[in-house]
Amino acid sequence: MDSKRKRIVILGGGFAGLRFLYNVNRDLRDLIDITLIDERSTSLEKPSLPEVALSGKDVSLVQINFESIIKGENLHFLNQSAMDIDAENNRVTMRDGSTIDYDYLVIATGAVKDYDAVKGYRNHGYSVCDDVEAPKLWGALKKFKGGNVVIGSAKTEWDPETTDIRLAAPCEGPIGEIMFMIDYYLRQHGLREKSTINVFSPGEIFFEDVGENVQSRISPLIKSHEINVFTEKILVEITEKGVKFEDGTFMDSDLSIIIPPYSGTDIIKRSKLGDRYGFIRTNDEMRVPGFSNIFVVGDTNSNSMPKLGHIATMQADVAASSLAKELTGSGYVRELKPEIFCIMNRGGSEATLILSDTIFGGKTDMTLDGPVAHTMKIGFDSYYYYTRGHMPPEFLQSSLEKFLKSMR
Numbered sequence: 095m096d097s098k099r100k101r102i103v104i105l106g107g108g109f110a111g112l113r114f115l116y117n118v119n120r121d122l123r124d125l126i127d128i129t130l131i132d133e134r135s136t137s138l139e140k141p142s143l144p145e146v147a148l149s150g151k152d153v154s155l156v157q158i159n160f161e162s163i164i165k166g167e168n169l170h171f172l173n174q175s176a177m178d179i180d181a182e183n184n185r186v187t188m189r190d191g192s193t194i195d196y197d198y199l200v201i202a203t204g205a206v207k208d209y210d211a212v213k214g215y216r217n218h219g220y221s222v223c224d225d226v227e228a229p230k231l232w233g234a235l236k237k238f239k240g241g242n243v244v245i246g247s248a249k250t251e252w253d254p255e256t257t258d259i260r261l262a263a264p265c266e267g268p269i270g271e272i273m274f275m276i277d278y279y280l281r282q283h284g285l286r287e288k289s290t291i292n293v294f295s296p297g298e299i300f301f302e303d304v305g306e307n308v309q310s311r312i313s314p315l316i317k318s319h320e321i322n323v324f325t326e327k328i329l330v331e332i333t334e335k336g337v338k339f340e341d342g343t344f345m346d347s348d349l350s351i352i353i354p355p356y357s358g359t360d361i362i363k364r365s366k367l368g369d370r371y372g373f374i375r376t377n378d379e380m381r382v383p384g385f386s387n388i389f390v391v392g393d394t395n396s397n398s399m400p401k402l403g404h405i406a407t408m409q410a411d412v413a414a415s416s417l418a419k420e421l422t423g424s425g426y427v428r429e430l431k432p433e434i435f436c437i438m439n440r441g442g443s444e445a446t447l448i449l450s451d452t453i454f455g456g457k458t459d460m461t462l463d464g465p466v467a468h469t470m471k472i473g474f475d476s477y478y479y480y481t482r483g484h485m486p487p488e489f490l491q492s493s494l495e496k497f498l499k500s501m502r
C-alpha cells in the first residue's frame with residue numbers, strides 16, 4: 095500500500111457503498127487506497143427480490159460477487175463482519191479481533207430488517223427482504239392452493255432528535271409490488287376466486303411518502319385488483335391462523351407476508367455514533383458532526399427517508415464530491431435533492447413508475463403506468479446486475495426525469 099495515499103475504508107457494499115466506491119475510484123484513483131468491508135460475499139440487489147419471491151427469478155441473479163468488483167491495485171476487499179468503530183483513533187475492529195486504520199471512513203451498513211421483533215414471524219411469516227426469505231416465499235407460493243393472503247409492514251420507530259421525516263413504514267414500495275404480483279400469480283394459476291388479498295399499513299395512509307396525485311392514480315388500480323387496504327394497523331403477532339394488531343383486531347390469513355421493522359445495524363449501536371435506534375445524523379455533506387472524516391450514506395443515515403436505493407446513491411454522490419473537494423482542493427460539493435423514484439412491478443408486463451418529491455417540499459408527483467415502466471425496470475435491474483453495481487449513466491436518468499416531468 096502506498097503510504098502517501100489516503101486510506102478509505104467503506105463499511106458495507108450495498109447501493110450506497112458501491113456507488114461511493116465507484117465514484118471515488120474513478121475520480122481520485124491516484125490519491126486513495128480503498129478497502130471495502132462486507133460480511134457478505136455478494137452485494138444484494140434488493141429491488142429485484144420481489145421477483146425472486148413472486149415470479150421465481152433465480153436468486154443468483156440478484157447477488158453480485160464482491161470479488162468481481164474489486165479489481166485494481168488500490169482496491170481491497172475484506173469479507174468480515176465489522177464489530178466496532180473507534181472514531182477517536184480512526185480504527186475499525188472486526189469480529190475476528192483484527193483491526194484496520196483509516197484516514198476516512200464511509201459507513202454504509204444499511205438497515206437491519208428485524209424479523210425477530212415480530213412475534214410468530216419465524217414460524218408463520220414470510221418476507222421478501224433478503225436472499226433467504228425471498229426464495230422461501232416462492233417455495234410457499236408454489237404450494238399455495240388459495241385462501242386469505244395478508245400483506246403489510248410492521249411499524250418502525252425513529253428518534254425525533256435525529257430523524258426529520260418519520261415514516262411509520264420506511265419503504266412501502268415492496269408491499270405494493272407484493273400485492274400486485276401475488277394478485278397476478280393467483281389469477282394466472284386460477285386461484286384468485288378462492289383467495290382474498292388484505293393489505294395493512296401502520297401509516298395513516300398507505301404510501302404515506304407520496305402526494306395526492308400519485309395516491310389518486312394508485313387507489314383505483316388497487317380497487318380494480320380487488321385488494322383491500324387497511325391503515326393504522328400496528329402488527330403485534332403472526333399466528334398460524336392470521337395476523338394480530340395492537341387495536342385488538344385480527345385478520346385471518348393462510349399466507350402472511352410482511353416487511354419487518356427497520357433498525358440500525360449492531361455496529362452503529364455499539365459505536366455510539368448513532369441515535370438510540372442505530373441511525374446516524376450527518377451534516378449536508380454526509381459527514382458526522384465532530385468526526386468530519388466519517389461519512390454516513392444510505393439507509394444508515396437517519397435522514398435517508400424513505401429508505402430507498404435511489405436516495406442512498408444520491409447521498410453517496412454528495413459524500414464522494416465532498417471528499418474529492420477536500421483531497422483535490424477543487425470542484426464543488428453536490429447538493430442533496432432527494433426524491434422518490436421507484437418502479438413497482440405489477441406482474442406480467444405491467445409496472446408503475448413513481449416519481450415524487452412532495453414529501454421534501456417539491457411539486458413533482460406523478461406515475462407512469464404500463465409496459466414502458468416495466469421495460470425500464472428490467473433495463474435498470476439488468477444494467478445494475480451486469481455492470482456489477484453501477485447505476486445507469488446520469489444523463490440517462492436526468493433525461494428520463496425531464497421527459498417524465500414534461501408529461502405532467
Ligand SMILES: Cc1cc2nc3c(=O)[nH]c(=O)nc-3n(C[C@H](O)[C@H](O)[C@H](O)COP(=O)(O)OP(=O)(O)OC[C@H]3O[C@@H](n4cnc5c(N)ncnc54)[C@H](O)[C@@H]3O)c2cc1C
Nearest residue numbers: 106108109110132133140141176204392393401402403404
Ligand atoms: C424488498 C425490497 C425492495 C426494494 N426496492 C427498492 C426499489 O425498487 N427502489 C429503491 O430505490 N429502493 C428499493 N429498496 C430499498 C433499497 O434496497 C435500500 O434502500 C438500499 O439497499 C440501501 O442501500 P445501503 O447501501 O444503505 O444498504 P444495503 O444495500 O442494505 O447494504 C448494506 C451492506 O452493509 C453490509 N453490512 C452491514 N453491517 C455490516 C457489518 N457490521 N460489517 C460488514 N458489513 C456489514 C451488508 O452485508 C450489506 O451488504 C428495496 C428494499 C427492499 C428490502
